[in-house]
Amino acid sequence: MPCGEDGGGPVTIRDVACPLCGCLCDDLVVKVEGGAVTSVDNACSLGSEKFxxxxxxxxxxxxxxxQSWSPIGFAEGIRYAAxxxxxxxxxxxxxxxxxxxxxxxxxxxxxxxxxxxxDNCSSICHGPSIMGIQEAGHPGCTLxxxxxxxxxxxxWGSNPIESHPRHLSRYTTFVNGKYRENGHHDRTLVVVDIRMTDTAKIADEFIRIKPGGDYAVFSALRAIxxxxxxxxxASIGGVPRERLIWLADLCRNARFGALFTGIGLTQSRGRYKNVRNAIQLVDELNRHTKFxxxxxxxxxxxxxxNQTFSFLTGYPYGVDFSRGTPYYNPGETTAVDLLGRGEADACLIIxxxxxxHLPRRCNEHLATIPTIVIDPFVSLSTSFADIHIPVACVGIDCEGTGYRMDSVPIRMKKVLSSGLPTDEEVLSQILHLIQGRRPYGVNVPKALSPEAPPVA
Ligand code: SF4
Incomplete structure (x- = not known):
């Protein structure tokens, strides 16, 4: 596959996947010249900005x-982190x-x-969705x-115009489909939210709901x-009963309905129970149509x-290995739990x-413990880190596998040669060095461990 080399002539790379949001749009056309990306076609402004x-x-x-920053070598930095x-x-x-x-x-x-x-970021975004799915199953499909x-x-509780700018035009609403040849003319777009978002402004119907009213509204739709x-x-969750009867009829009479749930559901009152109730509504609708x-x-x-964690540990996030076997209990084993209790005594952020994104008390604790950041970009977390190791950006200067929001794996392309080590390389070296110190692969408290050889 072509890739722009430092100082090389212009190269055009097609069908590039965008490493920014869960849409993982894989139709980008990236031009590279002189070791830098010079233009990105098809991406939204968020994706272009990253390239x-x-x-x-x-x-x-x-x-x-x-408290000032000093440059160090990669080998030294990796040893320090290990x-x-x-x-x-x-x-x-x-x-x-x-x-x-x-x-x-x-x-x-x-x-x-x-x-x-x-732990991964889903513990602060869609972890409750996963808990709802664990209880009620996942009536999903591909985009x-x-x-x-x-x-x-x-x-529902999602504003893709701002968070996933190409979601509507590429997958759901404005795109022509095999059985929806007239794009948005063949579809009805409904937004349910607590406020008039940019997505709500372009929807066919906007249903404003009271904050925290989602669970009651799902239950009402199921009852209808x-x-x-x-x-x-007469009114449920701030929505007149007649509006909900209209929405229930629209869903029941759909040929194929798609409900997209956002963190407006998972991070408001009810959390995973909102998602479970939404799944049960979809289950109910599937007695009449396909939803x-x-x-x-x-x-x-x-x-x-969530795919890799579940495959390798049995749990999707917040996995605690301190017992020697994987242990998972949201509310006890997520990053917010550990940092909020002041329990973690070192942290690797990647x-x-x-x-x-974490609550202030978590970041205040992070500032008091040894913290390593591995990231291509300087971030807010750099401000309290002890060491920042830059790496190649997956999807720009190295390859890798990503899972789209519908769980379709997408191979990320390399379009640039930055010369930086990849996440895989840095983590492999850290693992190798740690294994040298912990030959039995278990966490033995320092006081009990035999004399460990220094990391070489
Ligand atoms: S919608 Fe998301 S994946 Fe697609 S180009 Fe924009 S940021 Fe990238």
Missing amino acids: LSQSRLRSPILRDDN EMLADAERPLLFGWSGTSAEAQCIGIQIAETIGGVI GAVKNRADVVIY IRGHADTLP TLTPMRGHWNVNGT GADPGA
């Missing part, structure tokens, strides 16, 4: 005693949504070797099926579909974290920016 970004870190930096993790009693490895499935697998091996806790068949599309509309009060539910996954490979 064209100039704010990359090029060599590792270490915070010194005066020692930091190997010496910790309660290490946390957090993030993983912005890296490849291959790197995630190595991260799980590190966590197992050091008896640490490994291709939605494109070709859906005549009713509902976004079961034929019990007459038992409902599906897909969580709107944010980071490009956050779905991949493919995420907790500085931007």
